[in-house]
Amino acid sequence: MELGINWKDIFTISMILFAVIDIVGSIPIIVDLRSKMGHIQSEKATIVAAVIMIAFLFVGEEILKLIGIDANSFAVAGSFVLFFLALEMILGIRLYKEDNPSTASIVPIAFPLIAGAGTMTTILSLRAAYDKINIIIAILINVIVVYGVLKSSGKIERLLGTNGLGVIRKIFGVILLAIAVKLFAANVKGLFI
Numbered sequence: 001m002e003l004g005i006n007w008k009d010i011f012t013i014s015m016i017l018f019a020v021i022d023i024v025g026s027i028p029i030i031v032d033l034r035s036k037m038g039h040i041q042s043e044k045a046t047i048v049a050a051v052i053m054i055a056f057l058f059v060g061e062e063i064l065k066l067i068g069i070d071a072n073s074f075a076v077a078g079s080f081v082l083f084f085l086a087l088e089m090i091l092g093i094r095l096y097k098e099d100n101p102s103t104a105s106i107v108p109i110a111f112p113l114i115a116g117a118g119t120m121t122t123i124l125s126l127r128a129a130y131d132k133i134n135i136i137i138a139i140l141i142n143v144i145v146v147y148g149v150l151k152s153s154g155k156i157e158r159l160l161g162t163n164g165l166g167v168i169r170k171i172f173g174v175i176l177l178a179i180a181v182k183l184f185a186a187n188v189k190g191l192f193i
Contacts, residue, residue: 009131019172070190072190078124109150129183
């Protein structure tokens with residue numbers, strides 16, 4: 001039975017999600033949370049984030065149908081969210097403000113740090129262009145990367161340093177900006193048909 005697995009698509013989706021989740025750019029936040037809370041439950045945060053993302057992949061589309069929004073409109077809206085996330089990464093500014101966390105692991109690590117609004121919008125936008133199986137595999141790949149980063153955030157921070165983390169964040173910001181433009185261009189025509 002052909003499941004529609006496409007490794008090129010999986011790689012593309014994985015890179016998009018990696019840029020949106022921006023777990024490497026979140027290392028300073030994770031290190032700060034670890035110093036405040038003493039311990040972060042990496043396994044729990046990772047599993048909850050995976051469940052949220054995969055559930056949203058399936059239920060999100062039904063929610064859209066329920067409120068009468070087509071996939072093209074959502075993809076265009078998603079391209080704007082990605083555009084602003086990319087600007088944050090490139091320019092080093094904060095457009096989105098989060099509440100100060102009182103507990104680590106599920107809030108704010110699983111949600112909204114890993115499976116936040118940008119990730120949800122991206123997943124539904126990707127749904128308009130890719131098979132679900134490829135998105136699920138890409139989500140699982142990213143979840144494994146996220147788990148690895150959560151487990152070794154202190155080592156990664158020491159290895160890359162502040163400048164290294166900044167450079168990686170800016171590179172993925174530019175990639176994300178290009179993805180936002182492509183997503184917008186691919187779906188904006190569908191709004192006028």
